[in-house]
Amino acid sequence: MSSRMPDAGSMCSGQPGATADSSSMPSNTPTREPARVGMHAEIRDTGGAVGRGLFATRALGPGTLIAVEKPYVWKLPLTTTSSSAESSDRSGFCHQCLAPSVQLKRCGACKGPMYCSTPCQKAAWRGHKVECAAIQRVAPHIPPSALMLMASVLQTGDGVVAAQIAGLKGSADDLDNTAKEEITGLIVMLKRFLPEGDLPEPRAAFDLLSKLRCNTFSICDPELQTIGAAVYPQLSAVNHSCSPNCAATFRGTTLQLRATTVIEPGTELTIAYVDVITPRRFRLAALREQYAFTCTCPRCTAPRDAGGILASDFLLEAVRCDGCGEVVTPTRLEGNEAIKCECGNLVAGVDDAALTAAGSSVPIPAPGTAEARAELTALQRRVAIWDSQLGDTHMLRIRGYQRLADLLIGAEEWNAALRAVAAAVAGMEQVVSPDSPTLALERVRLGKLQHYLGHCRIAANTLAMGVRALGVSHGTDTELVAGLAHAATEAAREAMSTPLGVEPPKLAL
Numbered sequence: 370m371s372s373r374m375p376d377a378g379s380m381c382s383g384q385p386g387a388t389a390d391s392s393s394m395p396s397n398t399p400t401r402e403p404a405r406v407g408m409h410a411e412i413r414d415t416g417g418a419v420g421r422g423l424f425a426t427r428a429l430g431p432g433t434l435i436a437v438e439k440p441y442v443w444k445l446p447l448t449t450t451s452s453s454a455e456s457s458d459r460s461g462f463c464h465q466c467l468a469p470s471v472q473l474k475r476c477g478a479c480k481g482p483m484y485c486s487t488p489c490q491k492a493a494w495r496g497h498k499v500e501c502a503a504i505q506r507v508a509p510h511i512p513p514s515a516l517m518l519m520a521s522v523l524q525t526g527d528g529v530v531a532a533q534i535a536g537l538k539g540s541a542d543d544l545d546n547t548a549k550e551e552i553t554g555l556i557v558m559l560k561r562f563l564p565e566g567d568l569p570e571p572r573a574a575f576d577l578l579s580k581l582r583c584n585t586f587s588i589c590d591p592e593l594q595t596i597g598a599a600v601y602p603q604l605s606a607v608n609h610s611c612s613p614n615c616a617a618t619f620r621g622t623t624l625q626l627r628a629t630t631v632i633e634p635g636t637e638l639t640i641a642y643v644d645v646i647t648p649r650r651f652r653l654a655a656l657r658e659q660y661a662f663t664c665t666c667p668r669c670t671a672p673r674d675a676g677g678i679l680a681s682d683f684l685l686e687a688v689r690c691d692g693c694g695e696v697v698t699p700t701r702l703e704g705n706e707a708i709k710c711e712c713g714n715l716v717a718g719v720d721d722a723a724l725t726a727a728g729s730s731v732p733i734p735a736p737g738t739a740e741a742r743a744e745l746t747a748l749q750r751r752v753a754i755w756d757s758q759l760g761d762t763h764m765l766r767i768r769g770y771q772r773l774a775d776l777l778i779g780a781e782e783w784n785a786a787l788r789a790v791a792a793a794v795a796g797m798e799q800v801v802s803p804d805s806p807t808l809a810l811e812r813v814r815l816g817k818l819q820h821y822l823g824h825c826r827i828a829a830n831t832l833a834m835g836v837r838a839l840g841v842s843h844g845t846d847t848e849l850v851a852g853l854a855h856a857a858t859e860a861a862r863e864a865m866s867t868p869l870g871v872e873p874p875k876l877a878l
Contacts, residue, residue: 407436410638412606421606422637429632431804432841435615436604436626441534442496442521443588443599443622444514447481447504462596465489467588467621479504481511499524503562514598516558518585519578522600523563537580537605543661544579552578583660588619591849592810599624610639610666611652616806616842629804629841639666646800646807647764649682681800687760690716696760719765733772736779745776752789767796774814787818809838813853820856825864832857 463485473483484490584605588597692714734741770793777786816831
């Protein structure tokens with residue numbers, strides 16, 4: 370299921386909530402009259418291919434809460450519908466309030482959704498009742514989230530919001546053949562899933578699924594790990610940029626939009642739909658495949674000598690010359706190419722297949738398993754080779770060190786894990802903006818390892834940097850930021866009470 374991925378964790382309801390002090394909802398028909406969203410922004414129809422956008426109505430500073438919205442519908446993926454599933458068998462997130470829990474109770478009938486408490490299960494029953502029978506009808510097959518999300522939209526029955534969704538951007542004509550085949554398959558499954566008579570005629574169903582495909586948000590936990598999907602009719606107006614000025618985070622199911630930098634009145638507010646630590650051609654392909662548009666943001670159209678974050682695409686493919694050892698960057702971004710070093714040597718770029726594999730999300734094997742040990746050994750060898758072949762900012766090297774750190778932490782090899790995270794952070798600092806929540810979370814991981822290993826002085830500084838950035842993107846009142854602020858204070862206190870020379874020396878990056 371395609372979804373908007375924020376670069377950037379309440380109340381739950383099956384109906385969309387108003388944004389902060391919102392006054393009017395966007396019309397389902399084209400209009401150039403702005404619709405207010407909170408006190409700081411309005412939706413404008415810009416015309417042309419872009420359509421709607423969200424614009425600042427006043428000057429905004431980093432961390433300003435621009436708008437909040439509860440979802441129209443939301444779904445978490447089902448893990449099983451087996452009749453043999455235990456009624457309470459796993460940790461995860463409650464399907465109603467999205468609170469993390471170590472003992473979730475499954476629906477006793479369909480064995481699908483899981484809940485943290487009886488009140489949550491009762492609150493979910495109104496929306497789950499019809500769905501429950503449908504899940505049992507298609508068992509043992511597990512219905513995908515996209516299917517369940519569309520079924521909920523069709524069955525919720527709020528005509529006003531349904532009209533809003535019908536007016537969202539996302540034409541079926543703009544989708545490629547692969548996307549059209551995916552949607553056609555979902556419609557076939559809907560015929561089995563929904564009660565007879567609830568399914569709209571094929572063209573209307575196809576159009577609705579096309580709009581949901583282009584306007585569905587991924588719900589993320591505070592550490593930006595995807596846990597579900599939801600439809601937010603108003604904030605779906607927020608467009609994409611590879612250099613976004615806002616971050617979307619979640620309090621349960623509630624979406625919060627915050628400014629991450631200084632924003633002038635009249636500026637369009639943007640978030641990142643895709644991973645921005647990837648070369649331009651991969652971002653363009655992902656946006657075209659998932660959202661059916663071509664990105665023309667400043668970063669995607671910047672020349673090679675632009676400098677700063679706009680030049681990061683070239684740094685993401687920097688390689689080392691095997692003749693002189695200097696780091697060289699591509700001269701163009703259209704595809705893999707041999708790069709000529711100043712020493713005259715031609716240096717081969719990394720194969721696109723390897724870059725694509727590095728950008729994919731593969732679960733980390735369970736710690737202590739033979740699979741985890743085998744991958745750790747193999748990845749350590751590959752990273753050693755990459756160190757001699759790639760620049761510190763190369764996407765493959767950054768991703769490799771991040772995954773290596775995951776495996777090393779699972780193996781409790783703490784010193785090696787610290788070095789791996791430090792290498793990833795050093796590369797990321799040069800290719801993402803300082804306010805990036807992704808960079809902040811990686812700094813937090815580095816600070817925790819530094820603190821655990823007794824490097825209290827540098828840990829206090831590293832954690833403080835992460836806390837400042839996450840306070841901007843997530844809000845200073847979140848449990849995550851408050852806990853990290855406490856950890857930074859503890860590290861600083863321990864550093865002050867530790868005599869100089871006693872603390873372990875700072876590890877080389």
